[in-house]
Amino acid sequence: MTDQADLERGYRRLLACYPPEFRRENGQEILAVLMAGARDDQRRPGLAESADLIRSGVWMRLRPSVPPSARTVQAAVRLMYAGAAASAVGLIFGMALMIVDLQVAVSGQFLGHSLIAQKPFVITVSIAFGLVVVCMWLWMARANGRGRNWARILSTVLFVLATLQLRGAFTQPASHAGLGVTVLYYGGVVPFVAAWLVGAAAVWLLWRPASAAFFKPPGSTQARRRWPGDACGPVGSQLP
Amino acid sequence: MILTALANGSQHGYGIIIDVREISGGRVRLRAGTLYSALDRLRADELIVVDREEVVEGRLRRYYRLTPAGTRRLAAEAARLQAAAAAALMRLKLAGGMAT
Numbered sequence: 001m002t003d004q005a006d007l008e009r010g011y012r013r014l015l016a017c018y019p020p021e022f023r024r025e026n027g028q029e030i031l032a033v034l035m036a037g038a039r040d041d042q043r044r045p046g047l048a049e050s051a052d053l054i055r056s057g058v059w060m061r062l063r064p065s066v067p068p069s070a071r072t073v074q075a076a077v078r079l080m081y082a083g084a085a086a087s088a089v090g091l092i093f094g095m096a097l098m099i100v101d102l103q104v105a106v107s108g109q110f111l112g113h114s115l116i117a118q119k120p121f122v123i124t125v126s127i128a129f130g131l132v133v134v135c136m137w138l139w140m141a142r143a144n145g146r147g148r149n150w151a152r153i154l155s156t157v158l159f160v161l162a163t164l165q166l167r168g169a170f171t172q173p174a175s176h177a178g179l180g181v182t183v184l185y186y187g188g189v190v191p192f193v194a195a196w197l198v199g200a201a202a203v204w205l206l207w208r209p210a211s212a213a214f215f216k217p218p219g220s221t222q223a224r225r226r227w228p229g230d231a232c233g234p235v236g237s238q239l240p
Numbered sequence: 241m242i243l244t245a246l247a248n249g250s251q252h253g254y255g256i257i258i259d260v261r262e263i264s265g266g267r268v269r270l271r272a273g274t275l276y277s278a279l280d281r282l283r284a285d286e287l288i289v290v291d292r293e294e295v296v297e298g299r300l301r302r303y304y305r306l307t308p309a310g311t312r313r314l315a316a317e318a319a320r321l322q323a324a325a326a327a328a329l330m331r332l333k334l335a336g337g338m339a340t
Contacts, residue, residue: 032299056273
């Protein structure tokens with residue numbers, strides 16, 4: 001009997017990978033199926049079984065919950081994931097540029113405009129900012145995918161801010177040493193511009209008339225109740 | 241496969257796993273995670289619905305059944321597979337005919 005209890009606890013932990021809403025709806029049932037499929041002497045979830053649960057759970061969390069009726073929002077959400085990827089590429093290029101710049105400075109060929117060498121603070125802030133931007137994309141993709149109206153508004157505000165920042169990117173001089181640095185500089189600007197274009201398309205899609213029905217008026221999301229008696233509620237609290 | 245398992249009446253989750261294993265001659269062993277992702281998608285696409293719920297040994301057991309749209313989809317898919325299989329058999333027969 002304790003074997004059974006151990007096994008069940010193991011399965012419950014794995015089920016924590018699923019989004020809470022899905023777990024409330026299906027958790028008990030999946031658990032029943034898992035227990036029914038287990039061997040009598042089994043104490044732990046099998047490796048392949050665990051991998052399958054983790055994979056499915058993570059997939060369900062990442063997958064935007066957009067009904068087929070809201071294709072425009074679905075497209076916008078996909079674009080936002082693409083925007084996150086473009087920003088990540090931009091960040092990597094930016095970091096490469098900084099490293100090259102730093103090497104140039106260190107090797108003694110200091111060529112005037114080394115924005116980095118004297119300013120490790122700038123490097124840290126730039127990397128942190130780049131990471132924040134990537135996270136913002138992902139957050140907006142998720143929130144818009146769930147039909148949150150505030151996310152639609154916030155996305156638009158962020159897009160306007162990005163537009164203001166984009167103007168700054170072009171005024172920054174790319175004038176120094178070597179082809180390598182120049183290539184890296186433009187390499188850094190291209191994903192940035194690409195991300196801006198992606199953002200423009202996503203915002204446009206979010207405000208299309210077809211998207212309007214998907215975004216519920218604020219307040220209606222609170223109508224969703226939590227079920228207090230659900231067996232899968234306290235999964236998180238059972239974790240050590 | 242899941243739609244096929246539901247073709248002759250409603251089934252619960254574990255029933256579908258057993259059924260799919262039988263239909264495939266033991267080759268396809270659905271895992272619970274995969275099954276419930278698929279059921280969730282099929283429900284969202286309105287190809288299946290929950291038929292009824294029972295409580296067995298203190299656990300909820302849902303029975304799923306095909307919707308008319310699900311039946312149509314399964315029929316279309318089966319016809320497509322049949323046509324593909326017929327074409328394959330036909331060509332094999334022709335090739336066999338030429339070889340001998």
